[in-house]
Amino acid sequence: xxxxxxxxxxxxxxxxxxxxxxxxxxxxxxxxxxxxxxxxxxxxxxxxxxxxxxxxxxxxxxxxxxxxxxxxxxxxxxxxxxxxxxxxxxxxxxxxxxxxxxxxxxxxxxxxxxxxxxxxxxxxxxxxxxxxxxxxxxxxxxxxxxxxxxxxxxxxxxxxxxxxxxxxxxxxxxxxxxxxxxxxxxxxxxxxxxxxxxxxxxxxxxxxxxxxxxxxxxxxxxxxxxxxxxxxxxxxxxxxxxxxxxxxxxxxxxxxxxxxxxxxxxxxxxxxxxxxxxxxxxxxxxxxxxxxxxxxxxxxxxxxxxxxxxxxxxxxxxxxxxxxxxxxxxxxxxxxxxxxxx
Amino acid sequence: xxxxxxxxxxxxxxxxxxxxxxxxxxxxxxxxxxxxxxxxxxxxxxxxxxxxxxxxxxxxxxxxxxxxxxxxxxxxxxxxxxxxxxxxxxxxxxxxxxxxxxxxxxxxxxxxxxxxxxxxxxxxxxxxxxxxxxxxxxxxxxxxxxxxxxxxxxxxxxxxxxxxxxxxxxxxxxxxxxxxxxxxxxxxxxxxxxxxxxxxxxxxxxxxxxxxxxxxxxxxxxxxxxxxxxxxxxxxxxxxxxxxxxxxxxxxxxxxxxxxxxxxxxxxxxxxxxxxxxxxxxxxxxxxxxxxxxxxxxxxxxx
Numbered sequence: 182x183x184x185x186x187x188x189x190x191x192x193x194x195x196x197x198x199x200x201x202x203x204x205x206x207x208x209x210x211x212x213x214x215x216x217x218x219x220x221x222x223x224x225x226x227x228x229x230x231x232x233x234x235x236x237x238x239x240x241x242x243x244x245x246x247x248x249x250x251x252x253x254x255x256x257x258x259x260x261x262x263x264x265x266x267x268x269x270x271x272x273x274x275x276x277x278x279x280x281x282x283x284x285x286x287x288x289x290x291x292x293x294x295x296x297x298x299x300x301x302x303x304x305x306x307x308x309x310x311x312x313x314x315x316x317x318x319x320x321x322x323x324x325x326x327x328x329x330x331x332x333x334x335x336x337x338x339x340x341x342x343x344x345x346x347x348x349x350x351x352x353x354x355x356x357x358x359x360x361x362x363x364x365x366x367x368x369x370x371x372x373x374x375x376x377x378x379x380x381x382x383x384x385x386x387x388x389x390x391x392x393x394x395x396x397x398x399x400x401x402x403x404x405x406x407x408x409x410x411x412x413x414x415x416x417x418x419x420x421x422x423x424x425x426x427x428x429x430x431x432x433x434x435x436x437x438x439x440x441x442x443x444x445x446x447x448x449x450x451x452x453x454x455x456x457x458x459x460x461x462x463x464x465x466x467x468x469x470x471x472x473x474x475x476x477x478x479x480x481x482x483x484x485x486x487x488x489x490x491x492x493x494x495x496x497x498x499x500x501x502x503x504x505x506x507x508x509x510x511x512x513x514x515x516x517x518x519x520x521x522x523x
Numbered sequence: 524x525x526x527x528x529x530x531x532x533x534x535x536x537x538x539x540x541x542x543x544x545x546x547x548x549x550x551x552x553x554x555x556x557x558x559x560x561x562x563x564x565x566x567x568x569x570x571x572x573x574x575x576x577x578x579x580x581x582x583x584x585x586x587x588x589x590x591x592x593x594x595x596x597x598x599x600x601x602x603x604x605x606x607x608x609x610x611x612x613x614x615x616x617x618x619x620x621x622x623x624x625x626x627x628x629x630x631x632x633x634x635x636x637x638x639x640x641x642x643x644x645x646x647x648x649x650x651x652x653x654x655x656x657x658x659x660x661x662x663x664x665x666x667x668x669x670x671x672x673x674x675x676x677x678x679x680x681x682x683x684x685x686x687x688x689x690x691x692x693x694x695x696x697x698x699x700x701x702x703x704x705x706x707x708x709x710x711x712x713x714x715x716x717x718x719x720x721x722x723x724x725x726x727x728x729x730x731x732x733x734x735x736x737x738x739x740x741x742x743x744x745x746x747x748x749x750x751x752x753x754x755x756x757x758x759x760x761x762x763x764x765x766x767x768x769x770x771x772x773x774x775x776x777x778x779x780x781x782x783x784x785x786x787x788x789x790x791x792x793x794x795x796x797x798x799x800x801x802x803x804x805x806x807x808x809x810x811x812x813x814x815x816x817x818x819x820x821x822x823x824x825x826x
Contacts, residue, residue, distance in 0.1 A: 339793065
């Protein structure tokens with residue numbers, strides 16, 4: 182644990198695999214930059230891997246003031262223990278006030294391990310970060326310039342704002358897809374600090390035997406239009422309607438967890454709290470009742486059309502266009518109307 | 524070689540069934556109004572542990588931290604095939620965040636000196652997925668998160684396939700190790716009929732106290748204490764008294780428990796009310812649909 186360090190930087194962990202930076206870390210940098218500005222401190226980015234020196238400059242272009250670069254052959258593949266050791270040492274040396282990680286599988290494997298070793302607080306899967314003040318009790322001391330870690334809890338039924346005013350750094354993992362990607366600026370200058378790494382192979386409990394990289398079958402985050410189906414679609418055969426409408430619109434097919442559990446479509450298409458968080462221009466919910474867990478993943482869509490035969494379905498309260506009717510009639514009519522325009 | 528497994532389980536409110544009645548006026552969740560269930564992915568962890576025992580021999584112990592009512596998930600574990608269970612319950616553990624919780628659980632786990640610790644990837648009330656890795660750190664063990672398949676156990680190492688979010692990895696980890704298990708790993712078995720009959724009367728001392736009080740309305744404290752003790756002894760003789768430990772018994776340093784041990788604090792809680800800003804009903808007939816699509820083309824939502 183480190184104490185309260187008001188001059189500490191705001192840090193982001195830049196996740197990379199095989200020399201490719203993950204979007205989540207970059208997205209996080211735009212938010213972190215804002216926080217750093219408010220606090221009047223620098224944005225530090227931690228980059229760990231092997232043969233990754235060229236990525237340091239990329240991170241500067243994306244907004245890093247300082248890049249802490251740990252380059253070592255034993256860091257080639259992500260491993261909990263080796264990455265924890267490197268970042269733990271860095272935190273104790275430079276004492277950042279905030280440390281942010283993408284809430285990816287890797288971020289959620291690494292951040293808790295570091296937080297536990299550091300005995301610092303960690304908030305999972307935040308959807309927003311702000312700077313604010315907190316008073317502990319009515320007459321208690323006021324803590325200024327704290328990191329407000331905003332996250333859904335209880336399956337998305339409540340939004341909690343979490344703070345940590347004494348045992349720093351203030352750490353959080355941040356959900357993928359909720360922050361905007363920064364625009365790189367090739368003229369930016371920044372400092373790159375190369376870190377001495379001391380690791381021995383026999384200290385690591387893990388050995389990676391095989392790795393299979395499989396990109397998701399669909400990139401929901403990048404889709405302007407998503408047509409998503411729920412359990413109400415009824416069957417895998419009938420889910421064809423969702424695919425057809427998505428194709429007609431040049432969009433991507435999505436699904437609720439219920440539809441996936443019923444085997445209508447592959448898990449890669451899941452939208453919601455445990456799936457992908459999306460914010461397309463248009464979200465069409467077909468036969469989706471609208472469990473709060475699903476809403477949490479699509480509520481920020483610019484326009485929402487909901488098609489449901491149940492006028493009480495919760496999804497309708499979110500929709501800009503409510504269509505109460507049988508999806509087997511409505512969806513073909515929509516496909517026809519879209520095609521007619523051409 | 525046989526393996527000593529400890530499974531960390533949690534009783535959670537069924538967050539899928541949260542309705543308006545389950546919300547307090549201040550926006551917090553009224554846990555008492557929600558049905559309590561076995562955290563789903565912890566069932567997958569328990570199943571994996573029982574499969575290890577079936578194949579290699581050894582022992583499965585379940586550990587939970589919670590209110591006395593959490594005795595129910597321990598009993599359910601016994602029905603499904605666990606050998607032993609412990610409830611860690613203590614008022615001083617209230618308001619623990621994930622860091623304090625993992626500290627307390629790790630103190631309890633140490634008492635069993637396990638080869639493998641298993642838990643669900645995350646619990647549905649918080650979805651943090653933090654307690655597993657934090658326990659592994661406190662226990663000084665290697666961790667394998669998001670395990671989809673346990674491939675092999677050989678001597679002092681475990682081989683498993685884990686999801687990475689962009690595919691999978693097969694890894695070998697030295698034991699002792701902690702695994703967090705995802706819901707696709709297996710199909711948890713249901714309670715065995717014989718085990719159900721055997722363990723249906725198993726109780727934690729806290730549950731015995733509650734039941735004794737209910738059955739002896741009006742009895743004074745001393746009598747209740749004596750009756751509870753007698754009932755506990757009877758259960759113990761039959762092997763049906765579930766272990767119950769407090770923070771002293773697991774030798775936890777109070778500095779790292781409960782509110783004091785929790786760096787994260789709640790600043791504010793808001794309940795979620797999601798509604799669209801402008802909403803219109805569209806007639807499901809051909810004309811209604813056509814005019815909606817036209818509108819979306821005009822405002823360039825559809826390119």
